[in-house]
Amino acid sequence: MIVRTLKECQQSPRRVVSENWESVRMLLRDDKMGFSFHITTIYAGTETHIHYKNHLESVYCMSGYGEIEVVGGKTYPIEPGTLYILDQNDEHYLRAYQDAPMEMACVFNPPITGQEVHDEHGVYALVD
Template structure:
């Protein structure tokens, strides 16, 4: 059995941050569950370009408000209770509105190792 708290993960190397987001990676590849689980905060009044070419992701919004814009497609509002699934390696922009920092629960398949950050194309590398 694995038991961890958000606080202990936040105070460890499982916390990874950039200018527009912070991700606390509570479950990683080396936990051997076949997926990774993160609590990710999208900072208010930011836009992040993301294109997971090597991963599928499901995201549940716990708090805050914003939107996801699929490149070449539709824009969807995000608020608490919204679930979106990136099942087609969808290239997108994630935006949190001013004063509305978003806190999201995220599941990745395949799992990430823990230190991944988006490259210049918004991609996490696939690390064995």
């Protein structure tokens, strides 16, 4: 059994910070569960270009408001209780509105190693 708290993960290398977001990677590839699990904060007033060419992701909004715009497609509002599923490696823009950050619970398949950040195309590299 694996037991971790958000607080202990926040105070470890499992917390990865970028200009627009921070992600606490609570479950990683080395845990050998077949997926990874993260609590991610999208900073208020930011827009992030993301294109997970190598990963599928499900994201559940716990707090905050924003939107996800699929490149060449529709824009969907995000609010607490919204789940979006990037089942087609959807290239998108993720925006958090100005009033508060969005707190998200995220699941990745395949699992990430823990230190990934988006490259210039919004992609996480696939690690063998």
